[in-house]
Amino acid sequence: MTALAWLVPVALFLGGLGLAAFLWSLSRGQFDDLEGAGWRALDDEGTVIRASHTGSRSPVQPPQR
Amino acid sequence: MAQILTYDKTLALDAAQPDPQRTTLVSLAVEGMHCGACMRKVENALSALPGVTAARANLSSKRVSVVALDGKRNAEVYIETLSGLGFTASLLPDSAAQQTSRTSFDIWKRVGVAGFAAANIMLLSVSVWSGHSGEMPHSVQGLFHWLSALIALPTVAYAGRPFFVSAREAIRNGRLNMDVPISVGVLLATGMSLFQTMRGSEQVYFDAAVTLLFFLLIGRALDQFVRTRAAGAAENLLGIRAPAASVLLPDGSIERIATSEILPGMRLIVAAGERVPVDGRVYKAKSDIDESLLTGESLPRTVATGDTIFCGTLNLTSPIEIEATTVAENTLLAEIAQLMTTAEQAKGRYVRLADRAAQIYAPAVHILGLLTFVGWMLAGYNWEPALTAAIAVLIITCPCALALAVPAVQVVATGRLMQAGIILKSADGLERLSEVDTVVFDKTGTLTLGEPRLATDSPVKDHDLAIAAGLASRSRHPYSRAVVIAARSHGLTPRIVENVQEIAGEGLTAIVDGTQVRLGSASYCGYGGQPIQGLYFRWGSDAPVPLAMLDRLRSDAIDTLGVLRSQGFNLHILSGDQRDSVASAAAATGISYWMAAQKPDDKIREIERLSRVGKKVLMVGDGLNDAPALAAGHASLSPSTAADISQVAADAIFQGERLRPILELLEVAKLTKRRSLENFTIAIGYNLVFVPLAMLGYVTPLIAAIAMSGSSIAVTLNALRMSNPRRGVHS
Numbered sequence: 001m002t003a004l005a006w007l008v009p010v011a012l013f014l015g016g017l018g019l020a021a022f023l024w025s026l027s028r029g030q031f032d033d034l035e036g037a038g039w040r041a042l043d044d045e046g047t048v049i050r051a052s053h054t055g056s057r058s059p060v061q062p063p064q065r
Numbered sequence: 066m067a068q069i070l071t072y073d074k075t076l077a078l079d080a081a082q083p084d085p086q087r088t089t090l091v092s093l094a095v096e097g098m099h100c101g102a103c104m105r106k107v108e109n110a111l112s113a114l115p116g117v118t119a120a121r122a123n124l125s126s127k128r129v130s131v132v133a134l135d136g137k138r139n140a141e142v143y144i145e146t147l148s149g150l151g152f153t154a155s156l157l158p159d160s161a162a163q164q165t166s167r168t169s170f171d172i173w174k175r176v177g178v179a180g181f182a183a184a185n186i187m188l189l190s191v192s193v194w195s196g197h198s199g200e201m202p203h204s205v206q207g208l209f210h211w212l213s214a215l216i217a218l219p220t221v222a223y224a225g226r227p228f229f230v231s232a233r234e235a236i237r238n239g240r241l242n243m244d245v246p247i248s249v250g251v252l253l254a255t256g257m258s259l260f261q262t263m264r265g266s267e268q269v270y271f272d273a274a275v276t277l278l279f280f281l282l283i284g285r286a287l288d289q290f291v292r293t294r295a296a297g298a299a300e301n302l303l304g305i306r307a308p309a310a311s312v313l314l315p316d317g318s319i320e321r322i323a324t325s326e327i328l329p330g331m332r333l334i335v336a337a338g339e340r341v342p343v344d345g346r347v348y349k350a351k352s353d354i355d356e357s358l359l360t361g362e363s364l365p366r367t368v369a370t371g372d373t374i375f376c377g378t379l380n381l382t383s384p385i386e387i388e389a390t391t392v393a394e395n396t397l398l399a400e401i402a403q404l405m406t407t408a409e410q411a412k413g414r415y416v417r418l419a420d421r422a423a424q425i426y427a428p429a430v431h432i433l434g435l436l437t438f439v440g441w442m443l444a445g446y447n448w449e450p451a452l453t454a455a456i457a458v459l460i461i462t463c464p465c466a467l468a469l470a471v472p473a474v475q476v477v478a479t480g481r482l483m484q485a486g487i488i489l490k491s492a493d494g495l496e497r498l499s500e501v502d503t504v505v506f507d508k509t510g511t512l513t514l515g516e517p518r519l520a521t522d523s524p525v526k527d528h529d530l531a532i533a534a535g536l537a538s539r540s541r542h543p544y545s546r547a548v549v550i551a552a553r554s555h556g557l558t559p560r561i562v563e564n565v566q567e568i569a570g571e572g573l574t575a576i577v578d579g580t581q582v583r584l585g586s587a588s589y590c591g592y593g594g595q596p597i598q599g600l601y602f603r604w605g606s607d608a609p610v611p612l613a614m615l616d617r618l619r620s621d622a623i624d625t626l627g628v629l630r631s632q633g634f635n636l637h638i639l640s641g642d643q644r645d646s647v648a649s650a651a652a653a654t655g656i657s658y659w660m661a662a663q664k665p666d667d668k669i670r671e672i673e674r675l676s677r678v679g680k681k682v683l684m685v686g687d688g689l690n691d692a693p694a695l696a697a698g699h700a701s702l703s704p705s706t707a708a709d710i711s712q713v714a715a716d717a718i719f720q721g722e723r724l725r726p727i728l729e730l731l732e733v734a735k736l737t738k739r740r741s742l743e744n745f746t747i748a749i750g751y752n753l754v755f756v757p758l759a760m761l762g763y764v765t766p767l768i769a770a771i772a773m774s775g776s777s778i779a780v781t782l783n784a785l786r787m788s789n790p791r792r793g794v795h796s
Contacts, residue, residue, distance in 0.1 A: 004205065008212065012185060019181040025174055036124030039101025 091136035179279040182220035288472035355379040457688030470744030473784035494716030498734035507686035508640035520552035520613040541780030587651035668694035
């Protein structure tokens with residue numbers, strides 16, 4: 001029964017970790033676009049559009065079509 | 066960890082760096098975005114524009130968020146850019162997008178917490194149950210109960226809040242809803258378990274209480290998910306179609322301002338093809354105005370200096386200068402909205418199936434609990450086993466299956482309707498739809514497509530039609546479009562005609578091969594007799610050739626109405642259009658009960674008369690003039706081409722050119738009701754088995770936990786049966 005002394009806290013900690021991860025991803029909008037996220041994974045060009053340090057657009061410029 | 070935080074902060078700062086005050090977030094609804102490639106096209110095109118810091122498309126909600134300098138003012142540029150790529154975009158109001166996402170975020174957080182607690186408490190109680198037969202010491206059992214209490218108490222307080230709040234609200238208003246027995250059950254179970262834990266007893270129900278909350282929250286979250294998604298889709302459809310207007314300043318220059326900034330007395334320029342942004346008076350010039358959204362009348366009205374002109378109508382022929390008279394809340398549009406609100410109050414009295422069940426269920430459950438307590442006391446027991454048995458009854462009857470029964474069915478139904486191109490807007494819409502026995506149609510834009518087409522027996526020669534189409538291709542008048550479409554469908558290429566002149570309210574003219582040709586009204590083409598509905602074409606001084614126009618029925622209208630009739634629905638037409646055209650549409654569709662030239666309040670009166678004689682009316686309409694009638698009907702449906710306000714009033718919106726979705730909608734509504742009733746039966750059946758056991762004191766925490774989950778899973782599976790249309794439709 002002494003194993004319980006550490007098994008129970010470990011179980012609670014792991015569960016808590018999962019909960020924290022869920023709440024974090026929820027607040028970061030990971031579940032906002034379930035359909036789009038699937039497509040983004042297949043997108044080879046991976047255009048991350050985000051501000052760089054100079055305030056201009058991403059260094060990874062999309063190719064013009 | 067610290068590093069990641071700093072990195073994130075830098076990024077956040079960078080995004081705002083250009084000028085924090087002027088960088089704004091704009092949300093656009095983008096129609097026609099279907100896959101990853103579309104999504105990338107949209108994002109790349111927008112982020113390549115000057116001033117745009119970031120663009121992020123959301124495929125699920127069909128929206129794109131743009132972070133940009135002065136984003137609001139540039140919204141039109143974004144819309145233009147996207148339309149160049151073949152996407153129809155419109156600006157969304159700020160409030161709309163953010164409000165909905167926050168509430169669903171909140172409920173999912175509670176689901177997460179309840180899930181975590183349920184899993185851990187279950188882990189502890191399973192060990193206690195299995196320890197019963199073995200050698201688990203009493204002290205360990207007590208420790209586990211205390212641990213469960215430690216997890217359960219904050220969870221119940223946090224995750225149960227939506228139920229407690231709603232139950233308190235209901236009781237304060239003297240009503241009973243499902244949340245009352247839920248709250249009572251959960252609170253009693255938790256309270257008694259805490260008491261028993263302190264006493265070192267075995268009757269501990271923390272697992273049942275928390276699992277119950279977890280399942281209930283899932284039901285609620287699903288309910289909200291569907292509603293948020295449907296509401297979002299409806300908002301996208303609405304969009305704001307005229308986000309900006311051109312103002313003529315006193316010094317003669319023209320400035321684009323947002324529609325919301327227009328003041329009465331301002332002079333505005335409305336270009337051909339633009340929607341009129343406010344109610345006003347024509348100040349200068351003459352044009353044809355398409356008022357179909359307001360009146361249901363498919364033909365444009367010719368306006369000249371001094372004429373009144375309404376917000377939301379479409380300017381067809383030439384640019385006009387107008388003076389704004391009323392803005393925003395005072396427009397005709399707002400007045401119709403007022404009529405609508407009044408009509409809607411009747412609908413507010415409708416009580417949802419689940420709430421009706423709760424009104425019987427909640428008192429019954431509480432009486433049963435009381436009876437159990439009294440019974441045990443009368444049988445000579447102590448108050449303690451009596452109370453334990455009574456509480457066990459309340460826990461067992463806690464309406465987990467009942468609370469899941471309706472949301473689960475609605476989630477599946479809404480998903481199925483969405484696949485069929487129907488957006489369901491109100492949660493109780495399906496229930497009301499299932500009771501419908503009379504269908505009232507508007508004509509223009511509902512039974513018909515709302516666009517005139519050239520009559521097939523027109524005497525015009527191909528050569529003339531090609532020239533007429535050449536002239537017509539320079540105009541936005543619905544008749545002109547019909548001529549071009551007719552020419553194309555005859556396999557003709559419209560002649561290229563240069564220097565076409567359009568005279569508002571009259572017609573078009575040009576010189577072709579040295580001869581003057583005219584396309585327009587009877588008088589304009591010099592036709593002396595009784596004019597037909599449509600256009601005339603005149604080549605030089607030849608006799609004018611008539612081009613008769615008809616408003617075409619939706620391709621499957623006759624079939625669909627036939628099916629509806631065979632299913633026993635009463636069919637009516639209520640139209641604002643002229644007597645003759647309504648009569649011909651009624652004859653074509655075989656509807657014998659029709660009324661023409663109906664104003665919005667006439668339509669309401671007719672619908673109220675029908676409901677007084679006990680009919681449940683489904684109103685199907687699109688025009689602004691239908692909006693009050695849509696609100697007055699027992700249920701209502703609009704095509705997605707409908708006026709904004711009609712879409713707001715309708716319970717559901719269908720997309721596409723066909724009328725068939727109405728059949729699917731009514732079918733799914735009936736099926737939804739049947740499945741909901743089945744689920745109620747399952748829930749009640751399970752209560753019939755377990756309540757007597759609980760009353761006799763045989764329900765242990767283990768039995769409570771199994772029964773609770775078992776019934777929830779059963780109702781969810783029953784709801785899922787509906788998702789397969791092939792089996793669903795006629796089962």
